[in-house]
Structures are given as structure tokens and as C-alpha cells.
Amino acid sequence: MENLIKDIISDQNFAKGVAWERWDFYTNEIIIKEGDVGKSLFYIESGQLRVSVRVELEERRSIKTGLGDLGKGDLFGDTCLHESCIRTASVIAMTDGCLLEINGERLGAYLDAHPIKGYAFYKKLFEILFKRLSSGNRRIEYLLAWGLQKRLSSEKSIPIFRKI
Numbered sequence: 001m002e003n004l005i006k007d008i009i010s011d012q013n014f015a016k017g018v019a020w021e022r023w024d025f026y027t028n029e030i031i032i033k034e035g036d037v038g039k040s041l042f043y044i045e046s047g048q049l050r051v052s053v054r055v056e057l058e059e060r061r062s063i064k065t066g067l068g069d070l071g072k073g074d075l076f077g078d079t080c081l082h083e084s085c086i087r088t089a090s091v092i093a094m095t096d097g098c099l100l101e102i103n104g105e106r107l108g109a110y111l112d113a114h115p116i117k118g119y120a121f122y123k124k125l126f127e128i129l130f131k132r133l134s135s136g137n138r139r140i141e142y143l144l145a146w147g148l149q150k151r152l153s154s155e156k157s158i159p160i161f162r163k164i
Helices: 002-010 104-113 115-156
Strands: 020-025 030-032 040-046 049-058 061-070 090-093 097-103
Touching: 002 097, 002 115, 040 104, 097 104, 104 115
Parallel strands: none
Antiparallel strands: 020 097, 030 090, 040 097, 049 061, 049 090
């Protein structure tokens, strides 16, 4: 993806300041906040970021859980590729670094106008999304197995009383 992104942002038809911008970020800085409306996707040039979501446990109780870490060469915010959308997670800087913020609508139009680059971009994006889906499936399987083990171990420890 790195070479493809570099090729796109170096094209004079994809102007810096209009279609994309380069930003430095710093440790503990919030890059995007869950629930906000966004219109950009991001490419990490350097640094480490953490993706987290807020999970409601009870009526007035919730926790913030980490979904994963991102680093150099990773893309995120891709749900905003063609239109503005609500952010489904927060992304927070774990280290200092640099990223590219790319306007999703402008990138979509550019890829439509340049079908060879568009094909390469969507092919790579598909690979990224497939890896995320596979990773999510593995986590769900692990959590289900963990929950079943906990349930079975707690059932064994419940004393059985007989009526006299």
C-alpha cells in the first residue's frame, strides 16, 4: 500500500491541502474519536496508534477496550472512503509519529478516474479488510471458548442439594 499511496499523493491531480494533508501526532493525542462524523481516511507514515471502542456493560457503566494497534504502513478510517460517516472506534497515539489524512470523497473520485490505480488500491484494501475480518473471527472464537470454559467450571463447583 505504501508505494501506491506515495504514487497517488505525488500526482499533481491529487493536490496537497485539498485532497490530502500530512500531520505530525504526539503520544496520547486523540486522532479520531468514536461517534464523531468523519470524511477522511488515514495512512500511517511513522509511529504507533491504538484502536479502541467503548462497550456498554450496564445502564450507566461502560469500559473502553482496545481492538488492536496500528503502525507504519497501516490504513484506518477506510469506512469514510466514499462518503462522510460516523467513526466506529477511537484512535489514540501511543508514540509520536506522522500520518497522511486523505479526503475520502476526493480519493474515491481520483480512483474512479484512474482505474488501474483504483484496481490496485481496492485490491489491497480488500486484503486489509479480509485480514481484519479473520482476526475478528479468531477473537470471537477465543471469547466464546473462554466463556464456555468459565461456565462449565462454575457449573462443576455448584453444590447439588438433595431433598430429604
